[in-house]
Amino acid sequence: MRVLAIESSCDETAVALFDGGSGELLAHRVHSQTDVHAEYGGVVPELAARDHMRRLPSLTRATLTDAGLGYDVIDAVAYTAGPGLAGALMTGAAFAKGIAASRGLPALGVNHLEGHILAPLLGDDPPAFPFLALLVSGGHSQLIEVREVGDYRLLGESIDDAIGEAFDKSAKLMGLGYPGGAALSRLAEQGDPTAVPFTRPMVNRPGLDLSFSGLKTAVANAIAAGHAHQDVAASFERTVIDTLVIKLTRALDQTGLDRLVVAGGVAANRPLRQRLVEMMADRRGAVHFPEIELCTDNAAMIALAGYRRLAAGERDAQPGFRVRARWPLAELELPGALVGSTVAVTP
CATH class of the missing domain: 3.30.420.40 (ATPase, nucleotide binding domain)
Known part of the structure; x- marks a missing residue:
């Protein structure tokens, strides 16, 4: 067909x-x-x-x-x-x-x-079912247990801004234009990810829900305090990735799964990819991403x-x-x- x-x-x-x-x-x-x-x-x-x-x-x-x-x-x-x-x-x-x-x-x-x-199924190394999915697109941030096509269980999601929205809104605060997520990541390559001590949101609470509106406000405050934009960008990106690693670790432990799929626009973020590859290697599991263009x-x-x-x-x-x-x-x-x-x- x-x-x-x-x-x-x-x-x-x-x-x-x-x-x-x-x-x-x-x-x-x-x-x-x-x-x-x-x-x-x-x-x-x-x-x-x-x-x-x-x-x-x-x-x-x-x-x-x-x-x-x-x-x-x-x-x-x-x-x-x-x-x-x-x-x-x-x-x-x-x-x-x-x-x-x-x-x-x-x-x-x-x-x-x-x-x-399902986009990673189009790649050269498609994941087998079941797996844990991290969906990080412009308007959605969700952790989903995927047993089969059509068999989905929502484990956690953003209660306010999705990750992609937080990237774009933070980029706008730095004057990076629209869409700003990719521009923020490029700027972050020039900065110090430890320069601004942002709090990792909701990691001290039980559960798998996410929240990034407060982090966006913290970015605005850091800019107003005079921190260099590249340092703010690098610290913001590191904080988001740290938060996701903590939540994903919880979700993998909770479900007992050893396969992770990361999909959506933010899945193209190279520091995120690298960190999750390392995380799953430490767990002796596997992580799958769509091709960058997908x-x-x-x-x-x-x-x-x-x-x-x-x-x-x-x-x-x-x-x-x-x-x-x-x-x-x-x-x-x-x-x-x-x-x-x-x-x-x-x-």
Whole structure:
């Protein structure tokens, strides 16, 4: 089964073509809307939806051209149905459903978070189930016990700012522009990670929840106190990583798992990767990351997640679709649970 996938949950427009039979990602493309939103200091939902509308047709043609194939090879269409910005999701969903309807193909709305969690399965060293997942994307920070595709147990999550938000907001305080997370990490390479003694948030409390809004405030105070920006950046990054290591250690001990998956945009952070590789080596376990280009929002992960569920018989009802600005992983079912029926959607 060859699956064409569309991702439009926020400020990246992405298309991918995945061959489920061979397990090969045939082609994928991502267009970033950074230039569209930079002058506003953050994502403007209406502009995001409009840019998706402009980019999707040409990006789809380019992806198929990259694969050396045409629309006639597509067996099914997957698209991001949530969570995300409602208008952006609707644009991608309508485009995907239009392709499916015009060619008489099955289509399926995919959970964006499930896509991130499964993204490492596209790598050369895919993790075996079960594993502990650390999902650290722009708007989500969650610790999840993953027993199988669709079998997820939330262990802890951010009670305020997600890690990606904390990176971006702290970068903005330093005048690094939008998006600032990657710029903050580059600046941190020039600083002293011990220069500012930030408190590691919530590590002295039981449980696995996370909190980073207070750390963001501490960054503002450190800047006001005259600390060099590079030292603030380095100390902030070290504090975030230390906090995650403590929480992950607790989660691994609690679940008894020895495999860790780290996914989402922050999973591209090299100091975080290095620290977690060392941590899992000390525990005689393994850690798996997506390829760097598959850490941020992309359609390859949507294609894989969609394939797993389409192959088990899941389908959208035709012709309608439903998008969800909020769609917790806990609401997902195991693939195959709906075999022989269709997934109910709102026309």
